[in-house]
Amino acid sequence: MRMGMGSCRALLMGRAVAATASASIQKTQVFNFSRKISSNSFGLCFSKSVLITCRNNNGVRSCSTASIRSSLEPPDVPRLAETARISLTQNEVEEFAPKIRQVIDWFGQLQDVDLHSVEPAIRADTEGSNLRDDVPETFENREAMIAAVPSFEEQYIKVPKVLNKE
Amino acid sequence: MSSMMASTFLRSIQNHPLMLYPAALFIRKKVVLYCTMKSTESQTATQEKQNPRIKVPPRTQTITTTNNVSKDYEAVIGIETHVQLNTLTKAFCSCPYNYGSPPNTSVCPICMGLPGALPVLNSKVIEYAVKVGLALNCKLSLNSKFDRKQYFYPDLPKGYQISQFDVPIATGGYLDLDLPMEFGGGHWKFGITRVHMEEDAGKLLHSESGSYSQVDLNRAGVPLLEIVSEPDMRTGIEAAEYAAELQRLVRYLGVSNGNMQEGSLRCDVNVSIRPIGQSQFGTKVEIKNLNSFSSVSRAIDFEISRQVQLHSQEKGDQIIQETRLWEEGAQKTVTMRKKEGLADYRYFPEPDLPGVILTKEYVDAIRDSLPEAPEMKRRRYEKMGLSMQDVLFLANDINVAQFFDATIAKGADVKLATNWIMGDIAAYMKNEKLTINEIKLVPRELAELIASIKGGTISGKIGKEILFELLAKGGTVKGLIKEKDLVQIVDPVEIEKMVEKVLAENPQQLEQYRGGKTKLQGYFAGQVMKVSKGKANPGLLNKILLEKLNAKS
Numbered sequence: 001m002r003m004g005m006g007s008c009r010a011l012l013m014g015r016a017v018a019a020t021a022s023a024s025i026q027k028t029q030v031f032n033f034s035r036k037i038s039s040n041s042f043g044l045c046f047s048k049s050v051l052i053t054c055r056n057n058n059g060v061r062s063c064s065t066a067s068i069r070s071s072l073e074p075p076d077v078p079r080l081a082e083t084a085r086i087s088l089t090q091n092e093v094e095e096f097a098p099k100i101r102q103v104i105d106w107f108g109q110l111q112d113v114d115l116h117s118v119e120p121a122i123r124a125d126t127e128g129s130n131l132r133d134d135v136p137e138t139f140e141n142r143e144a145m146i147a148a149v150p151s152f153e154e155q156y157i158k159v160p161k162v163l164n165k166e
Numbered sequence: 167m168s169s170m171m172a173s174t175f176l177r178s179i180q181n182h183p184l185m186l187y188p189a190a191l192f193i194r195k196k197v198v199l200y201c202t203m204k205s206t207e208s209q210t211a212t213q214e215k216q217n218p219r220i221k222v223p224p225r226t227q228t229i230t231t232t233n234n235v236s237k238d239y240e241a242v243i244g245i246e247t248h249v250q251l252n253t254l255t256k257a258f259c260s261c262p263y264n265y266g267s268p269p270n271t272s273v274c275p276i277c278m279g280l281p282g283a284l285p286v287l288n289s290k291v292i293e294y295a296v297k298v299g300l301a302l303n304c305k306l307s308l309n310s311k312f313d314r315k316q317y318f319y320p321d322l323p324k325g326y327q328i329s330q331f332d333v334p335i336a337t338g339g340y341l342d343l344d345l346p347m348e349f350g351g352g353h354w355k356f357g358i359t360r361v362h363m364e365e366d367a368g369k370l371l372h373s374e375s376g377s378y379s380q381v382d383l384n385r386a387g388v389p390l391l392e393i394v395s396e397p398d399m400r401t402g403i404e405a406a407e408y409a410a411e412l413q414r415l416v417r418y419l420g421v422s423n424g425n426m427q428e429g430s431l432r433c434d435v436n437v438s439i440r441p442i443g444q445s446q447f448g449t450k451v452e453i454k455n456l457n458s459f460s461s462v463s464r465a466i467d468f469e470i471s472r473q474v475q476l477h478s479q480e481k482g483d484q485i486i487q488e489t490r491l492w493e494e495g496a497q498k499t500v501t502m503r504k505k506e507g508l509a510d511y512r513y514f515p516e517p518d519l520p521g522v523i524l525t526k527e528y529v530d531a532i533r534d535s536l537p538e539a540p541e542m543k544r545r546r547y548e549k550m551g552l553s554m555q556d557v558l559f560l561a562n563d564i565n566v567a568q569f570f571d572a573t574i575a576k577g578a579d580v581k582l583a584t585n586w587i588m589g590d591i592a593a594y595m596k597n598e599k600l601t602i603n604e605i606k607l608v609p610r611e612l613a614e615l616i617a618s619i620k621g622g623t624i625s626g627k628i629g630k631e632i633l634f635e636l637l638a639k640g641g642t643v644k645g646l647i648k649e650k651d652l653v654q655i656v657d658p659v660e661i662e663k664m665v666e667k668v669l670a671e672n673p674q675q676l677e678q679y680r681g682g683k684t685k686l687q688g689y690f691a692g693q694v695m696k697v698s699k700g701k702a703n704p705g706l707l708n709k710i711l712l713e714k715l716n717a718k719s
């Protein structure tokens with residue numbers, strides 16, 4: 001198994017689905033794939049104890065977009081929270097907004113870097129094919145993973161009732 | 167509403183406010199709980215400007231099967247199909263996948279989305295995607311990639327699905343099919359917009375009490391192909407036949423078991439209607455929860471009726487872009503969710519996986535090793551002189567087709583082999599609830615049986631007896647003939663002796679025959695056959711019998 005840094009993922013759906021969110025920066029985050037420039041993707045993860053991580057593979061990142069905007073729109077925290085399926089109190093919204101804003105502003109600075117002559121790097125440099133044969137292998141430490149599931153009952157992971165995605 | 171609204175179905179709902187009491191009108195048995203809560207936006211996701219190359223051919227016959235559409239409207243139907251690939255392991259981890267395993271047993275950090283785990287693509291997924299892309303006559307992208315589709319739902323532990331967004335592995339193909347006779351027949355070509363690779367989500371079960379939900383992640387990360395059709399279908403039947411042909415194709419290719427009940431093949435359909443002659447599409451409604459071909463067909467026809475009804479009542483604006491669920495029990499579609507603009511999946515290129523690069527050599531090697539597709543098989547059978555009904559029967563199931571092919575490869579007469587397979591063998595399989603792979607008869611022996619009858623070694627009647635023996639117990643035709651002493655008697659002298667014996671034992675009947683009651687010939691023939699234990703050659707028997715009966719004693 002390859003292990004790498006940069007995965008900011010929910011450790012399952014923990015308490016109240018919530019726990020995590022991977023929110024992309026809005027507006028400038030619109031990818032226009034027909035251009036040869038790839039915009040960036042920073043998984044912006046936060047949980048109740050705001051954890052912010054940037055995805056970073058080998059330190060190679062291209063942050064160019066064709067339409068360079070030096071100032072990014074301020075984050076709509078309630079909307080981000082909704083997309084991430086977490087509920088925030090008004091106090092929390094007020095507390096998080098400047099912190100997220102700070103990060104986004106930092107990305108905004110990166111957006112200003114002129115990278116027109118730089119080839120976009122969407123991912124870690126993996127030369128050649130990186131494929132695996134279709135040979136089953138059972139993961140040995142399943143018990144530990146299951147033990148870490150916050151609510152596990154009768155073979156199932158128990159989560160709050162969800163009927164509709166939207 | 168148009169007076170052409172012929173169906174009693176529609177007439178009955180005309181009298182009732184459809185939106186208020188629809189359930190009462192369509193109550194049937196069965197309740198279905200299966201929910202594919204996946205929303206896919208690939209149709210809207212396709213950004214490329216590509217002309218749908220293959221258009222539905224001009225319709226030569228008038229469509230009479232869908233009586234639900236008034237003469238003023240036509241339906242436009244597109245289908246998104248998710249095909250679960252039958253690889254041994256999941257798409258991005260080595261966990262084995264077996265349908266029906268105890269919940270959460272086939273999981274690892276990758277498919278459970280634990281921090282730090284990185285996906286590694288299963289090479290078979292690419293191979294199968296290329297196979298399907300080629301078989302669907304698509305253009306392959308030699309350089310594609312994976313993207314992340316973000317959404318939050320407990321069946322998706324990572325918080326995103328690894329999918330392909332703007333550069334799918336295959337685009338712009340078509341699927342040929344022959345509509346069965348009972349639906350008007352005809353050869354159709356339906357366009358394929360795109361084929362892309364993605365991973366399945368886990369399974370979500372809703373508890374009886376409704377206070378919580380349960381997640382099984384065995385299915386999370388299992389490879390899928392999403393196949394999106396052009397909006398080329400016009401009726402529920404056409405859509406169901408398209409889905410059936412896709413199922414046939416993936417089974418022929420050996421990339422999926424295509425089982426709808428197990429969810430290995432899932433269809434979401436998009437239905438809109440528009441006034442005939444209008445080129446612009448109407449508002450598109452998506453229908454999910456279709457787990458049989460007949461539900462595909464019935465759900466579409468219901469939805470068309472519903473939309474035509476609204477239009478004809480000047481309530482066309484009540485048709486909104488939404489997802490509806492087919493309720494098998496009530497035989498109707500119900501609102502699942504309304505779409506507020508485009509869902510924001512915030513796609514971006516998957517940074518944890520390298521690009522998907524195909525070489526020309528790789529593609530060519532797969533192309534060269536592709537098995538015969540259902541369409542090719544049907545055209546080949548047609549050229550052999552078989553009727554369309556025979557062709558459709560034989561080519562429907564890959565295993566039956568292979569059995570037939572193997573039988574004729576052993577030199578069996580094409581028409582005779584067809585008749586045996588479609589007749590007694592199919593009937594036996596149906597009665598015993600067996601597949602053709604489970605019966606004891608092998609193609610070699612069917613060919614031998616046909617040859618033995620044709621060559622006169624055994625009679626057709628004995629042939630049938632041997633067939634049932636072979637079907638149930640196996641063995642060889644030669645062995646059975648020998649063991650049971652069933653070789654047809656073709657020696658005239660021997661038959662003559664039997665005839666004489668029968669005539670001698672039935673003097674009264676002989677007298678009556680010679681007195682003009684010639685109908686008795688059948689009686690004598692039966693008696694001689696009985697003496698021969700069914701083995702006398704019937705032609706020879708009758709010839710000798712007639713000579714003896716008519717001879718002056």
Ligand SMILES: [Zn+2]
Pocket residue numbers: 256259260261272273274275276277278387
């Ligand atoms: Zn796994």
